Amino acid sequence: MWAKTFINRLADKLKYEGDVSPEEASEIAEFIDKKGKELNPKSSHYNVSFADSILRWLSAVEHKLPTNGNYVRTLPFHHFLEFSWRKDIKEKLRKCRLKLSFLDGIKEIERLGFEYEGDSESNRNFELFDYAGEIRKFPKLCQKISEMTDIFSSKAYASVKSVVYTESLLGCNKQSLLQTSILKFAASLKCEFIYARHYNLNIHDRVLMRPSDIDKISFMLKHAPDDVVRLALAKGYIDEQTAQKLFSGEWVKTGKIDITGICEEFIDYCLGRRIYEEAPEDDSWIDITR
16 A cells, blocks of 8 residues: 555656656666566456556656656566556556657667776676666766767667677678678777667667767768678678678578678778779779679
8 A cells, every 4th residue: 555655646746746756766666676466467466556556657657758857767678577467557668668768768788999997887888778767877878879879870780799799690681791890990990889779669779979980980881781792702701692692681690601801801992992082083993892
């Protein structure tokens, strides 16, 4: 009964005062985490009063979103008992998650090239968040993200892990080959970048970088994924059958494919193209991708 009264009071506070305190948000999140079995109507632990109060809270949250606030951190990205919860609660939670801002909806990040000296927040290259808005506990990271923009302006097929653990990749397509090549070159220039995965599947995974650093790799961004495949075929990294699969957009198992070799070859090719395009015109350049 106390939990119901407490949550209902905070729902009214959110509605009329605009937010709750960090401590109050943590208590609601803890209730949801530890009392999840009481939201299952088929369970002997089902508590209709508690379930009604959670629904009331989520309704207030949905109305407030996507405005930032402490209340956002009461939304779990996943709960191991969620599948069994009352239908209206699951639906309301889904609607809340879909209204999250880009920053609050980030559930996973990978980062590379960051200087950690003097940064007391975190020295990890990988973070997985359990709750919406949890990323805001790292204000320096959030500031960096606010200064960055999407490198590819489309779905990210490569990430920090693609750069660091290239030899462990199990598969690739033409987009991932191009993007991994670009990110490897960016890493060689000591550019900072972040791979961000959002809860909302309608918001594509992004690789974020400062505009000034994007300018350094802009000449590579002009190339199409097919250019990488043509070069890999011409240089003998892949056979004709694999090339056709890649051209058609298929994922292929890497197997004995030298992904690192392809990326390095493509970087050299792009650098050569840039030198050629900046030099006086002559007939000495042969474009092997055509």
